[in-house]
Amino acid sequence: MKKFLILASLFLASVGVSADDANKRIAEISDAKEKGLAVAKAMKAHNTGWGDSEAKMTMILRDKSGNETDRKVRVKSLEVEGDGDKGLSVFDEPRDVEGTAFLTYSHIEGNDDQWLYLPALKRVKRISSSNKSGPWMGSEFAYEDLSSFEVEKYDYKFLREDEIDGEKVYVVESYPTYDNSGYSKTITWVDQEHFRVHRIEFFDQKGDALKTMEVSDFKQYLDKYWRGHKQVMTNHQTGKSTVVKWSDYQFNTGLDEDDFNKSSLKRAR
Amino acid sequence: MSKTTNQEQNISKHSNQQTRTVKFGRxxxxxxxxxxxxSLLLLFGAMYGAKFLEIKPDYRVFFAEDNPQLVAFDHIQDTYDKADNAMIVLTPKEGGVFSKETLKTIQWLTEKAWHTPYSTRVDSVTNYQHTWVTPEDEDYMLVGALLCVPAKSADFDSTCEHESVTPEMIDGMSQDQLExxxxxxxxxxxxxxxMINPQSSVTAVNITVQVPDDKDLEGLEGEEREKKKTEIMTATQKVADFVRDLKAQVEERNPNLEVRLTGVVMMNTAFAETGLGDMMTLTPIMLLLVIPLALFFMVRSVSGTIGSVLIIIFSIAGAMGMEGWLGIFLTAPVFSVPTVVATMAVADSVHLLVTYMQSLRHGMAKKEAMVESIRINMMPIFLTSITTVIGFLTMNFSDVPPLQDLGNVVAMGVTFAFIFSITFLPAFIMLLPTKVSSGRSAKHEKMDQFADFVVAKRKVLLPIMTVVCIGIIAFLPKNELNDEFVKYFDKTIDFRVDSDYTAENLTGLYTMFYSIQGEKENGIHEPKFMSTLQAFVKFAEQQPEVIHVQSYTDVMKRLNKSMNADREECYALPEKSLNENCNQVLKEAEExxxxxxxxxxxxxxxxLMYEMSLPKGMDLNNQVSSDKAGTRVQIALHNLSSIEVLALEEKFSQWFEQNAPDYEVQGSSPAVMFAHVGQNNIYSMLEGTAWxxxxxxxxLIFALRSLKLGLLSLIPNIVPMAVAFGIWAIFQGQVGMGLSVVTGMTLGIVVDDTVHFLSxxxxARREKGLDSHAAVKYAFQTVGMALTVTTIVLVLGFLVLGMSHYVMNSHMGILTAITLAAALIIDFLLLPPLLMLLDRKKAK
Known part of the structure; x- marks a missing residue:
């Protein structure tokens, strides 16, 4: 699969703006739509040019009665110029799915391509990916929450400036423009200093609050790119929640296109 | 009439208690x-609590928090997703379900249903997630809504989603494709x-909702808590309103469809609406028709009748107000409070007024007459009130919280009736002119004749009555315990009619859920677990009571087929399919x-692969726990009596004991919960009645100051209940939780008759020195008429309750009416011969 949410790829790689410039420009815009778009572009600009990365992910699923269960996944990501990123996830836990690998090519337009390697069957299966809205590995994260952030995937509306834990943030509403989203809108809290996502509220098709994601434990890599190492997704309708913890982030590990194709899937373990 | 002088003599005999009563009266x-x-201030204080009254539209109120079946059910609900639902059942008048117009409506309705408040899942035939592979590439597994399944696999549009299917697309389908x-x-x-019957003539759109409940209040405080509370109380109604609106829209869009509504949400609303409807229609009937009429014939005074009606209204208002103060929710059984309190409150004021009018007729002044009436009646009214209160308080033995509430609120109403009868009523009468009507009526002559008849024929009456009573009581064991929640509503209620239709034509509202936990995390994928699960499904499907079994094994079989190039013979569990040369790769040995x-x-x-392919709301969370250690089997049943439900539950639990001893199995459902609580409730109510x-x-022994008569009173107190249940067995035979409280409730009232007659x-025996025959006649003359008329009022009142559309209340009303009528007959025809038999030698 991909990297994580909102961290992103290029497309605006050339911009390379400092946060101050971006904030100044955003301050000058009065139209809420334009202003929201400007925030999104700045987010993308702040997270472009990272190349490739590897990381370990632990998912802790919690049901309403408090039972917990873990998922462990290794994630490789490759930034793609002019399109969505490529991702490869290898499952380590649960034991029975160890070695199962999931390859995605996300696209700015149209459906993503997805393949799954099943070690028990020793075969790569292509799966239909129109169902972006379904839960990822039974968690509260949907596939669409995890695929790469692209400016073109949403329409925006700037709501207000606010504060989270003493940090100044922009609050922006986004409306998915891609097909088959499970959401009518999301509301994103982005800090003004580094354009990192701190919180996203998700609203279902009938407009009711569905989930909230809180991001924390930020660390900086390559002196530029910030990654939140803890993400907590709470489902307000079912009372279930999922905690995602990231570790062992590595950048520029020398991954290239050949590490992200169907034949690489089989040897991914 | 020497009565007055006699009573004056009594004053000296009786202790200062009498003088205190007189002081109070003065x-x-x-x-x-x-x-x-x-007294009005007291009333308004109590009534103010009414503003806290709230209707709780939730069947769960019928279960105590620690009810074991509820705890199990909640645990299952929390581990998997909640299964509370609203079901829209569609029947095309012409053509089958798979006609283009019907499919268009189902597709439209399915999408609209997603906008139902609190909905988390919508299932229909059109959005059923089918899996298949393309012949061109058998490694391309497709999962999509039924309507997206292409005529030729080459045409598959990978972006097709249920929501984007247009009417034109359905119009463009060939007959072959539809078939x-x-x-x-x-x-x-x-x-x-x-979701569809095998004839393809009835289908349903099922909406799963996650309505907030009291558990969501945890951790909230202040305004937020209040807001959540309001949300909890209104959520179910919101869902019901939305679904009803959908029904209206479907009927308008496609007049060819009959639309019916059932499911847990509709049941919850039916409980609230039926109860409220009853209160709104039955209470006025009581207050405007039955009571004033009955009162007027008894009291024969306009001001007295007005006073009594006021007492009744005050008692109801006071009781409902206290209910609000105590935070008791309005639930279907509690809606019968006004009718019951009104009926109970009549007696107090009647006794007081009748004596008052008699004294006036004998030429006493208004004030004197009232003091005299208070003096004579204080003790009997107090005694009968307290026995009635005790009777209603026995409802606290019930396992069903709303029935406890009913008992407590009525007990408060009876208390208010007592208080207002001895304060407000006399004060009110003093302030109004009272017209004295003519003296003894012809009716009293009839009572004398009747008394003569009973005394003369005592030797015939005793055996006849004994035989008749025993004969009727012999039918008692024919009664069958039954708590079917669909049948709590009569056939004028849409929910009942629609649910019956659904059970006959599609699927049952009665369900059973089983959560089966494997030995460890991911245990459900063990071949042994899967085959055990499959064996259970087979066993369940063989039971004649079962309509449908939903199990994860069906998903796995279909997946196994799709993963083996859609080969028909691979439609089996992975392990078993090895015999058919499916999953060949497993046959290659691996070190x-x-x-x-x-x-x-x-x-x-x-x-994992299947989970990755499902869209939002169509996931496996309702069948498989997130640690993959357990799975939920949902069994739909025909309409079963609760005995049948319990028997089936027992059968299943035995199967699990024998075939799956290592797995943790938990089973419950609303049907199971009602079946158990009905059963337990009977026993606890019998215990309560005994106490x-x-x-x-x-x-009574204390009040009558006679051990013998106190013990004798057991006969007229117990026999009417037994006779009433015997009569019930002959004509009806089904005893639900509503009836179980009748024993305790009527006991308090039946005792009143006995008290009046025996006292x-x-x-007559002690103060007038009469022999038993004359004493019986005296008892008939003095209280015969009053007992007859109060019984008529009570019987009429409870028969009004019998008109309730809520069967729990209507049965309760009818059985109570039968009990009270039987009590009067026994007091008049069996008790006197018994007294004369036992007391015959001691005539002074």
């Missing part, structure tokens, strides 16, 4: 305004008999792992 008649205002889709659905055990492990891994990976009987008998009899 105070009331001398300060009518003060008493009037004070193909129909066959897919009719061959899919997950869908047939659940370090045994076959069992490899099958388990394969099964787990199939599940009340002991308490009341002790009270008059004793008065």
């Amino acid at each position: 105070f009331v008649v001398n300060h009518p305004w003060f008493v009037l205002i004070a 193909r889709l129909e066959q897919i659905v009719l061959n899919e055990p997950q869908v047939v008999n659940r 370090g792992t045994d076959l069992n492990t490899r099958i388990r891994e394969l099964t787990a990976q199939f599940t 009340a009987l002991v308490l009341i008998s002790l009270l 008059k009899y004793l008065r």
Whole structure:
């Protein structure tokens, strides 16, 4: 699969703006739509040019009665110029799915391509990916929450400036423009200093609050790119929640296109 | 009439208690305004609580928090997703489900249903997630809504989603394609008999909702808590309103469809609405028709009738107000409070007024007459009120919280009736002119004749009555315990009619949920677990009571088929399909792992792959726990009596004991919960009644100051209940939780009759020195008429309750009416011959 949410790829790689410039420009815009778009572009600009990365992910699923269960996944990501990123996830836990690998090519337009390697069957299966809205590995994260952030995937509306834990943030509403989203809108809290996502509220098709994601434990890599190492997704309708913890982030590990194709899937373990 | 002089003599005999009563009476008649205002202040204080009254539309109120079946059910609900639902059942008048117009409506309705408040999942035939592979690339597994299944796989549009299907797309389908889709659905055990019937003539759109409940209040405070509370109280109604609006829209869009509504949400609303409807229609009937009429014939005074009606209204208002103060929710049983309190409150004021009018007729002044009436009636009214209160308080033995509430609120109403009858009523009468009507009526002559008849024919009456009673009581064991929640509503209620229709034509509202936990995390993928689950499904399907079994094994079989190039013979569990040369790869030996492990891994990976392919709301969370350690089996049942439900539950639990001793199995459902609580409730109510009987008998022995008569009173107190249940067995035979409380409730009232009759009899024997025959006649003359008329009022009142559309209340009303009528007959025809038999030698 991909990297994580909102961290992103290029497309605006050339911009390379400092946060101050971006904030100044955003301050000058009065139209809420334009202003929201400007925030999104700045987010993308702040997270472009990272190349490739590897990381370990632990998912802790919690049901309403408090039972917990873990998922462990290794994630490789490759930034793609002019399109969505490529991702490869290898499952380590649960034991029975160890070695199962999931390859995605996300696209700015149209459906993503997805393949799954099943070690028990020793075969790569292509799966239909129109169902972006379904839960990822039974968690509260949907596939669409995890695929790469692209400016073109949403329409925006700037709501207000606010504060989270003493940090100044922009609050922006986004409306998915891609097909088959499970959401009518999301509301994103982005800090003004580094354009990192701190919180996203998700609203279902009938407009009711569905989930909230809180991001924390930020660390900086390559002196530029910030990654939140803890993400907590709470489902307000079912009372279930999922905690995602990231570790062992590595950048520029020398991954290239050949590490992200169907034949690489089989040897991914 | 020497009665007055006799009573005057009594004053000296009786202790200072009588003088205190007289003092109290004098105070009331001398300060009518003060008493009037004070009692009204008390009333308004109580009534203010009414603003806290809230309707709780949730069937769960019928279960105590620690009810074991509820706890199990909640645990299952929390581990998987909640299964509370609203079901829209569609029947095309012409053509089958798979006609283009019907499919268009179902597709439209399915999408609209997603906008139902609190909805988390919508299932219909059109959005059923089918899996298949393309012949061109058997490694391309497709999962999509039924309507997206292409005529030729080459045409598959990978972006097709249920929501984007247009009417034109459906119009463009060929007849062949429609038939193909129909066959897919009719061959899919997950869908047939659940979402569509095998004849393809009735289908349903099922909306799963996650309505907030009291548990969501945890951790909230202040305003937020209040807001959540309001949300909890209104959520179900919101869902019901939305679904009803959908029904209206469907009927308008497609007049060819009959639309019916059922499901847990509709049941919850039916409880609230039926109860409220009853209260709104039955209470006015009581207050405007039955009571004033009955009162007027008894009291024969306009002001007295008005006073009594006011007492009744005050008692109801006071009781409902206290209900609000105490935070008791309005639930269907509690809606019968006004009717019951009104009925109970009549007696107090009647006794007081009748004596007052008699004294006036004998030429006493208004004030004197009232003091006299208070003096004579204080003790009997107090005694009968307290026995009635004890009777209603026995409802606290019930396992059903709303029935406890009913008992407590009525007990408060009876208390208010007592208080207002001895304060407000006399004060009110003092302030109004009272017209004295003519003396003894012809009716009293009839009572004398009747008394003569009973005394003369006592030797015939005793055996006849004994035989008749025993004969009727012999039918008692024919009664069957039954708590079917659909049948709590009569056939004028849409929910009942629609649910019956659904049970006959599609699927049952009665369900059973089983959560089966494997031995460890991911245990459901063990081949042994899967085959055990499959064996259970087979066993369940063989039971004649079962309509449909939903189980994860059906998903796995279909996946196994799709993962083997859609080969028909691979429609089986992975392990079993090895016999058919499916999953060939497993046959190649691999070092370090045994076959069992490899099958388990394969099964787990199939599940993972399927999970990755499902859209929002169509996921596996309602069937499989997130740690993959357990799975939920949902069994839909025909309409069963609760005995049948319990028997089936027992059968299943035995199966699990024998065939799956290592798995943790938990089963419950609303049907199971109601079946258990109905059963337990009977026993706890019998226990409660026994305690009340002991308490009341002790009270009578003390009050009558006679051990013998106190013990004798057991016969007229117990026999009417037994006779009533005997009559019930002959004509009805079904005893639900509503009826279980009748024993306790009527006991308190039946005792009143006995008290009045026995105390008059004793008065005649002790104070007038009459022999038993004459004493019986005296008892008839003095209280015969009053008992007859109050019984008529009570019987009429409870028959009004019998008109309730809420069967729990209507049965309760009718059985109570039968009990009270039987009690009067026994008091008049069996008790006197018994007294004369036992007392015959001691005539002074």
